[in-house]
Amino acid sequence: MRRLLVLLALLAFMVFLISYGHGGADHSEGAAEGGHTSVYGFLFQVVVILLAAKIGGELFETMKQPAVLGELVLGMMLGNLQLAGITALESFKTDPALVLFGEIGVILLLFEVGLESNLKSLLAVGASATIVAALGVIAPIGLGYGVSAWFLPDAAWYVHLFAGATLAATSVGITARVLKDLRKMHTKEARIILGAAVVDDVLGLIILAVVSGLISSINAGSSGEISLGPVMLIIGKSVVFLVVAVLAGGYVGRLVLDAGAKSKVGGMAVVLTICHCFSLAGLAELLGLAPIVGAFAAGLVLTERDYEGYTHMSHEKFQEIVAPISSVLVPVFFVLMGLRVDLHSFADIHVLELAAALSVAAIIGKQVCALGVLEKGLNRIAIGVGMIPRGEVGLIFAKYGASLMVAGIPVFSPDVFSAMVVMVMITTLATPPLLKLLFSKEPAEA
Amino acid sequence: MRRLLVLLALLAFMVFLISYGHGGADHSEGAAEGGHTSVYGFLFQVVVILLAAKIGGELFETMKQPAVLGELVLGMMLGNLQLAGITALESFKTDPALVLFGEIGVILLLFEVGLESNLKSLLAVGASATIVAALGVIAPIGLGYGVSAWFLPDAAWYVHLFAGATLAATSVGITARVLKDLRKMHTKEARIILGAAVVDDVLGLIILAVVSGLISSINAGSSGEISLGPVMLIIGKSVVFLVVAVLAGGYVGRLVLDAGAKSKVGGMAVVLTICHCFSLAGLAELLGLAPIVGAFAAGLVLTERDYEGYTHMSHEKFQEIVAPISSVLVPVFFVLMGLRVDLHSFADIHVLELAAALSVAAIIGKQVCALGVLEKGLNRIAIGVGMIPRGEVGLIFAKYGASLMVAGIPVFSPDVFSAMVVMVMITTLATPPLLKLLFSKEPAEA
Numbered sequence: 096m097r098r099l100l101v102l103l104a105l106l107a108f109m110v111f112l113i114s115y116g117h118g119g120a121d122h123s124e125g126a127a128e129g130g131h132t133s134v135y136g137f138l139f140q141v142v143v144i145l146l147a148a149k150i151g152g153e154l155f156e157t158m159k160q161p162a163v164l165g166e167l168v169l170g171m172m173l174g175n176l177q178l179a180g181i182t183a184l185e186s187f188k189t190d191p192a193l194v195l196f197g198e199i200g201v202i203l204l205l206f207e208v209g210l211e212s213n214l215k216s217l218l219a220v221g222a223s224a225t226i227v228a229a230l231g232v233i234a235p236i237g238l239g240y241g242v243s244a245w246f247l248p249d250a251a252w253y254v255h256l257f258a259g260a261t262l263a264a265t266s267v268g269i270t271a272r273v274l275k276d277l278r279k280m281h282t283k284e285a286r287i288i289l290g291a292a293v294v295d296d297v298l299g300l301i302i303l304a305v306v307s308g309l310i311s312s313i314n315a316g317s318s319g320e321i322s323l324g325p326v327m328l329i330i331g332k333s334v335v336f337l338v339v340a341v342l343a344g345g346y347v348g349r350l351v352l353d354a355g356a357k358s359k360v361g362g363m364a365v366v367l368t369i370c371h372c373f374s375l376a377g378l379a380e381l382l383g384l385a386p387i388v389g390a391f392a393a394g395l396v397l398t399e400r401d402y403e404g405y406t407h408m409s410h411e412k413f414q415e416i417v418a419p420i421s422s423v424l425v426p427v428f429f430v431l432m433g434l435r436v437d438l439h440s441f442a443d444i445h446v447l448e449l450a451a452a453l454s455v456a457a458i459i460g461k462q463v464c465a466l467g468v469l470e471k472g473l474n475r476i477a478i479g480v481g482m483i484p485r486g487e488v489g490l491i492f493a494k495y496g497a498s499l500m501v502a503g504i505p506v507f508s509p510d511v512f513s514a515m516v517v518m519v520m521i522t523t524l525a526t527p528p529l530l531k532l533l534f535s536k537e538p539a540e541a
Numbered sequence: 542m543r544r545l546l547v548l549l550a551l552l553a554f555m556v557f558l559i560s561y562g563h564g565g566a567d568h569s570e571g572a573a574e575g576g577h578t579s580v581y582g583f584l585f586q587v588v589v590i591l592l593a594a595k596i597g598g599e600l601f602e603t604m605k606q607p608a609v610l611g612e613l614v615l616g617m618m619l620g621n622l623q624l625a626g627i628t629a630l631e632s633f634k635t636d637p638a639l640v641l642f643g644e645i646g647v648i649l650l651l652f653e654v655g656l657e658s659n660l661k662s663l664l665a666v667g668a669s670a671t672i673v674a675a676l677g678v679i680a681p682i683g684l685g686y687g688v689s690a691w692f693l694p695d696a697a698w699y700v701h702l703f704a705g706a707t708l709a710a711t712s713v714g715i716t717a718r719v720l721k722d723l724r725k726m727h728t729k730e731a732r733i734i735l736g737a738a739v740v741d742d743v744l745g746l747i748i749l750a751v752v753s754g755l756i757s758s759i760n761a762g763s764s765g766e767i768s769l770g771p772v773m774l775i776i777g778k779s780v781v782f783l784v785v786a787v788l789a790g791g792y793v794g795r796l797v798l799d800a801g802a803k804s805k806v807g808g809m810a811v812v813l814t815i816c817h818c819f820s821l822a823g824l825a826e827l828l829g830l831a832p833i834v835g836a837f838a839a840g841l842v843l844t845e846r847d848y849e850g851y852t853h854m855s856h857e858k859f860q861e862i863v864a865p866i867s868s869v870l871v872p873v874f875f876v877l878m879g880l881r882v883d884l885h886s887f888a889d890i891h892v893l894e895l896a897a898a899l900s901v902a903a904i905i906g907k908q909v910c911a912l913g914v915l916e917k918g919l920n921r922i923a924i925g926v927g928m929i930p931r932g933e934v935g936l937i938f939a940k941y942g943a944s945l946m947v948a949g950i951p952v953f954s955p956d957v958f959s960a961m962v963v964m965v966m967i968t969t970l971a972t973p974p975l976l977k978l979l980f981s982k983e984p985a986e987a
Contacts, residue, residue, distance in 0.1 A: 098800040105797060109820070112827070134644050134832055135823035142816045142823070149813070152806040162806050195638055198580050351551060354544035360598040360608050362868025367595070369869055370588045374555070377581035377588070381558070386580055419865040422808025423815055 099150055106146040110176075113139050114183035137192055141427070143184070144193070147173055148426030163487055164523055166426050167516070170433020178438065188434055197431045198386075200424030201491060205387040206372045207421055208296065209394020224290030226467035231291060231482050232298050235262035235460030242452045246445075247511070253310055257496045257506050260302045261515055262457045265295040266486025266523070274481070279534050284474050288481035291464065297337070299488060300391060303495065304333045304384045310499050310506065311383065336384055337392055344375050345396030352397075356404020364405045365416050371397070372417075387491065432490050432516070435497070440513040449510070450517035457522050458483055477533040484526040489519040545596055552592040556622075559585050560629035583638055587873070589630070590639070593619055594872030609933055610969055612872050613962070616879020624884065634880050643877045644832075646870030647937060651833040652818045653867055654742065655840020656859075670736030672913035677737060677928050678744050681708035681906030688898045692891075693957070699756055703942045703952050706748045707961055708903045711741040712932025712969070720927070725980050730920050734927035737910070743783070745934060746834045749941065750779045754829060756945050756952065782830055783838055790821050791842030798843075802850020810851045811862050817843070818863075833937065878936050878962070881943070886959040895956070896963035903968050904929055923979040930972040935965040 113136070151165030176184055187193060239259030247254060274285045308328075348371040355363040372393045379389025402416075440446045461482040465475035493515035496507035507515065559582070597611030622630055633639060685705030693700060720731045754774075794817040801809040818839045825835025848859045886892045907928040911921035939961035942953035953961065 101796050101800040105793070105816075105820075112823075133826065134641065134648075135826035137641065138645075138648075138819040138823035138826075138832070142819045145812045145816050149801065149804075149806060149809060153801075153804055156805050192638060192641055195580065195583065202580075202584075347551070350547050354547040355595065355599075358595075358599055359602050360595060362864065363595060365865045365868050366591045366872070370551075370591050373584040373588050374551075377558075377584035380579065380581035380584075386584070416865060418808065419811045419862060420869065422811050423866065426812070 099153055102146055102150050102153075106143060106150065109139055109143045109146065110181065110183065113143065114181065137190075140187060140190065140193055141196070143173070144170075144187070144427050144430045145423065148430050151430075152426075159527065161484075161486070161523060161527070163429055164520060166429040167433040167436075167490070167520065170430035171436045171438065172433075173430070174434030174436060175438040184434070187431070193427065193431060196424055197428035200421065200426070200428040201487075202372065202376045202386055202390045203417060203421040204425045204428070204487065206376075206390040206394040207417060209391040210397060210417075212296070212395060223287050223467060223469045225294055226469070227287060227464045227478065227482070228291040228294035228298060228467075230467045231265065231295060231461050231464040232263045232302070234463040235457060236260060236302075238262065238456035238460045239453065242449075242456045243511075246449045246452060251501070253306070253313065253501070254506055254511070256309075257306050257492075257499075258453070258511070258515075260299075260306050261489055261492040261496060262453065262460055262485070262518070263295075263302060264299050264485050264488035264492050265292045265461075265482050266484045266488045274530070277531060277534055283470065284477050284481070287468065287470075287473075288478055291478075291482065295482075296391065296488070299492075300385065300388045301330065301333045303492060304388060305330055307385060307495065307499060308332075308383060310501055313501055332382060333384060333388065336379060336382060336388065340375055340379075340389060340392035341396055344371075344392060347371075348393065348396055349401050352401050353404060364402060365420075368397075368416055369420070385495070429487065429490070432494060435494075436513050436516050437509055440510050441517075443510065446510045446514050447517075450514040450521075453514055453518040454521040457485065457518055458525070474533060477530065480526060480529045480533060483529070484523040485519045486523050489522070490516070493519065545599055548592055548596050548599075552589060552596065555585055555589045555592065556627065556629065559589065560627065583636075586633060586636065586639055587642070589619070590616075590633070590873050590876045591869065594876050597876075598872075605973065607930075607932070607969060607973070609875055610966060612875040613879040613882075613936070613966065616876035617882045617884065618879075619876070620880030620882060621884040630880070633877070639873065639877060642870055643874035646867065646872070646874040647933075648818065648822050648832055648836040649863060649867040650871045650874070650933065652822075652836040652840040653863060655837040656843060656863075658742070658841060669733050669913060669915045671740055672915070673733060673910045673924065673928070674737040674740035674744060674913075676913045677711065677741060677907050677910040678709040678748070680909040681903060682706060682748075684708065684902035684906045685899065688895075688902045689957075692895045692898060697947070699752070699759065699947070700952055700957070702755075703752050703938075703945075704899070704957070704961075706745075706752050707935055707938040707942060708899065708906055708931070708964070709741075709748060710745050710931050710934035710938050711738045711907075711928050712930045712934045720976070723977060723980055729916065730923050730927070733914065733916075733919075734924055737924075737928065741928075742837065742934070745938075746831065746837060747776060747779045749938060750830045750834060751776055753831060753941065753945060754778075756947055757829065759947055778828060779830060779834065782825060782828060782834065786821055786825075786835060786838035787842050790817075790838060793817075794839065794842055795847050798847050799850060810848060810859075811866075814843075814862055815866075831941070875933065875936070878940060881940075882959050882962050883955055886956050887963075889956065892956045892960050893963075896960040896967075899960055899964040900967040903931065903964055904971070920979060923976065926972060926975045926979060929975075930969040931965045932969050935968070936962070939965065 147169040148166045151167070151169030152162035153165070155165030155168070156162050173184055174188065176182075236256075236259035239262035240255040243250065243255040243258035274288070279285050351367050351371060352364075355367045372390055375389035375393040376386040377389070379392075380386040462476075462479040464482050465479040468475050468478055493507065493512055496515070497505050497509075497512040499506045505512075593615040594612040597613070597615030598608030599611070601611030601614070602608050619630055620634065622628075682702075682705035685708035686701040689696065689701040689704035720734070725731050797813050797817060798810075801813045818836055821835035821839040822832040823835070825838075826832040843859070845859050848862075908922075908925040910928050911925040914921050914924055939953065939958055942961070943951050943955070943958040945952045
């Protein structure tokens with residue numbers, strides 16, 4: 096605790112410096128006159144965000160909760176400092192460089208999720224996992240659509256659809272982390288949950304591509320009706336992109352990594368890995384899909400074996416190449432997410448009601464997963480509970496919803512966005528204790 | 542060679558994609574209408590820069606030349622593709638996000654230089670190293686001032702002073718790398734060269750702070766005369782900052798690192814190290830110094846021992862924490878540097894003459910260093926030659942000169958900037974073969 100106070104003191108000092116920097120406008124103007132780009136403002140912003148992320152992460156880890164929630168909560172606190180009269184951090188929310196840093200962070204996060212999921216084990220995932228995943232996507236979309244239509248009767252159909260899609264997400268990271276902490280990683284239940292979570296990722300990304308594409312086509316054609324043509328086009332595009340990215344992207348990626356093997360130039364492995372990831376992420380966006388779809392595919396096709404030529408790093412896991420970069424950029428995404436949550440909207444009982452209804456729909460929606468388990472004698476309820484946390488994937492959906500525009504109006508209003516963040520927090524917070532309870536009857540693995 | 546062709550083909554494909562992206566303006570406008578920030582343009586830019594950096598680095602390493610020169614040359618080629626009718630890369634030169642990436646890259650580079658130089662050995666550096674360094678700074682400043690005044694009679698005194706300051710820089714990195722390759726790292730000559738290079742770094746940063754500060758004060762007061770007051774103020778500020786940064790910054794940095802030790806939250810070591818570096822770099826700039834001064838100080842105060850609490854990384858050198866990040870960001874700085882060199886200016890005989898004169902002044906200026914060696918029986922000429930390469934430090938000075946403005950006019954015109962880059966390339970290219978020749982008489986170390 097005393098250790099955290101050191102970080103907290105430094106954080107407070109940095110916030111003070113930023114306030115001072117904004118007050119003393121002479122400085123920045125002087126720098127502007129001098130003609131040299133001033134970077135200290137950005138550097139301090141990054142320091143504030145990183146310190147907040149680590150303080151939040153440490154606090155929540157101590158409470159046996161996922162670190163990502165801590166990043167979110169600290170971000171929410173920083174983002175609402177104006178309630179305490181400190182307005183210096185308001186610029187964080189729209190600073191283009193910070194937003195870009197966060198975007199790259201989430202690209203690297205999905206790349207790492209892809210690296211962790213192995214293509215072979217993904218293809219070998221049993222029928223159960225696939226059925227569990229499909230049920231766990233269909234049910235929450237339906238329930239989410241219903242809740243949204245009930246609470247927001249004046250909103251367009253695509254708002255309800257996006258709300259449903261946000262409820263469909265499952266966070267592999269949080270589920271895996273909890274099962275690992277419980278030493279239940281190798282139970283059949285765990286394997287089904289994790290397999291389903293991976294299938295879920297792919298389904299979720301396709302849904303995101305479809306919904307975003309639909310909204311783009313509304314913007315282009317300005318017709319508010321659902322037509323099957325564009326939906327099929329986007330599903331087709333996503334599937335074709337994923338298949339091509341996995342086949343051609345994997346081939347080119349291995350060629351590129353091979354070209355750098357045995358090189359004496361420093362940082363070759365990192366740089367070529369980043370090039371591989373950024374190329375596929377950029378290509379996905381160029382084709383009208385989300386860049387994270389490409390990043391996930393980029394991670395999926397690489398295996399440890401592709402780094403065999405880089406002899407000096409044979410002893411460490413290849414994931415660690417990107418880890419130092421992502422551990423700086425990923426927290427920027429989540430803290431910024433928290434920063435954008437407006438605590439004012441919680442004073443609105445309507446927002447709290449929506450958040451509660453969405454959370455109930457999110458939890459019930461995933462319990463349908465238990466019906467998809469084909470094997471007998473398994474703890475079906477545990478599987479349904481294991482699929483509950485929305486975590487970072489839900490947040491990514493919520494953020495897309497808040498930034499996608501139809502006729503100049505965001506799909507998710509600030510109120511809906513806040514309610515979605517609360518739903519993500521409730522589902523993510525509820526899972527670890529529930530899982531612990533459900534698995535506590537059985538003996539732990541060696 | 543065939544391996545490099547793979548990277549070259551991917552580079553060409555990316556340049557094509559960027560050209561296509563610019564041509565097909567529908568895409569970016571569509572994305573803008575959709576309201577979502579489009580990142581693929583930036584991702585592709587980064588991929589192009591990183592591939593160019595690694596191709597250049599690999600080519601030059603194969604020719605036993607420093608990789609940084611390759612990054613520069615490939616950058617020059619990319620930056621002048623409009624001569625071949627390809628204009629898509631022109632936007633690279635002024636893209637604010639890329640410029641920011643490069644700025645952070647150079648901050649991390651100086652942080653790493655600081656990490657490599659140990660404060661103790663810096664203080665313990667013999668009298669010889671200090672005298673060698675001082676002579677190696679004074680002589681090039683005088684010669685550089687003279688050459689600049691001769692070739693640019695109409696320019697103001699601060700142009701000449703900045704030209705002299707640029708000639709004073711020594712690149713620790715390149716010198717150390719060549720001596721290491723020659724297995725001469727532990728000779729007395731090598732130790733004096735490296736010690737002097739470290740002192741040189743500190744002197745160079747103080748000179749940069751002084752010259753930049755003078756130019757700022759000219760902008761503020763608009764008097765073109767030299768007055769001793771501001772000069773002394775800036776020297777005082779720099780020295781006080783360095784001392785305070787080393788004492789207080791070191792203390793706070795260790796406190797912060799200690800606060801994160803034993804944490805289970807991932808990426809704690811990287812994130813806190815970055816916070817330490819960015820804080821001091823930002824503070825330096827807030828006080829009117831260059832951010833790299835703060836970054837260097839931040840690196841100087843950290844030692845391997847400060848990471849003892851991070852048990853899971855005890856087996857690797859702590860420098861490697863930042864290496865993956867810097868190996869992505871540092872090349873951005875050097876490739877952008879090359880991009881800004883206008884090959885048109887080489888058609889101007891005046892630029893080539895200036896470049897030749899500056900190179901001669903740069904080489905002769907460092908030979909004065911030999912006079913500062915107190916010990917007898919040493920290869921004095923080798924020490925003078927070892928100080929010749931300007932490398933990345935000279936480039937940093939040249940870039941500051943090109944971006945600092947007095948009354949809306951840059952201190953270094955594009956012509957002078959190009960001449961400076963040529964000078965850096967000549968001095969850096971000349972050193973490895975000369976050193977090899979001078980040391981070849983003696984037997985190599987075991």
